[in-house]
Amino acid sequence: MADAGTILLNATILPDELAKELFGETCSYTPSAASEGWYYKLTNVTTSSVDLIAGSFLQEGTTSAGTNTGSSPDAVVTSDTVQFLFIKNTGFDTNGTTARTESVYVCFDAGTAAYNLTDAIEISTGQSVGLVLNNTPVSNIHAITAQPKGAGAGSNEIQCIVAAIINDE
DSSP states (O other): OOOOEEEEEEEEESOGGGOEEEEEEEEEEOOOSTTEEEEEEEEEEOSSOEESOOEEOSEESSTTOOOOTTOOOOEEOTTSEEEEEEEEEOSBOTTSOSBOOOEEEEESSSSOOOTTOTTOEEEOTTOEEEEEEEEEEGGGOEEEEEOGGGOSBOOSOEEEEEEEEEEOO
């Protein structure tokens, strides 16, 4: 079985007068089936809403299982379900060297991701998000770049680190 995905964080919340510091908070998911595996990709999120996840598994099942020479890991398909998702907006464009300020907007309902979508998650430059999801199909997770704080459409692609534990349905 692939190793668990775990995110550790420290947070300060509430106004300064009431500030509460939280240390060692976790978000984690441990694969529960041999059909679950890791996906990783340095993904160029575009100015058009498309599936965030596409490609092949990094590794499926037990960590000792390998991929035979001359073959490839299984492809991720749109009906596979995401159990754990990590996304980091690197703040760079597709060449990985030109700094950009666009945010990445992600939706999980198979709709069109957009900067003005009320249920989109915004990931600002240099920020990341980690989520445990409830069997969310790959085809439901869409992403797009746009201006920060919903100020308008984006004009640049942004490189994101995308890692997930996916159930190969």
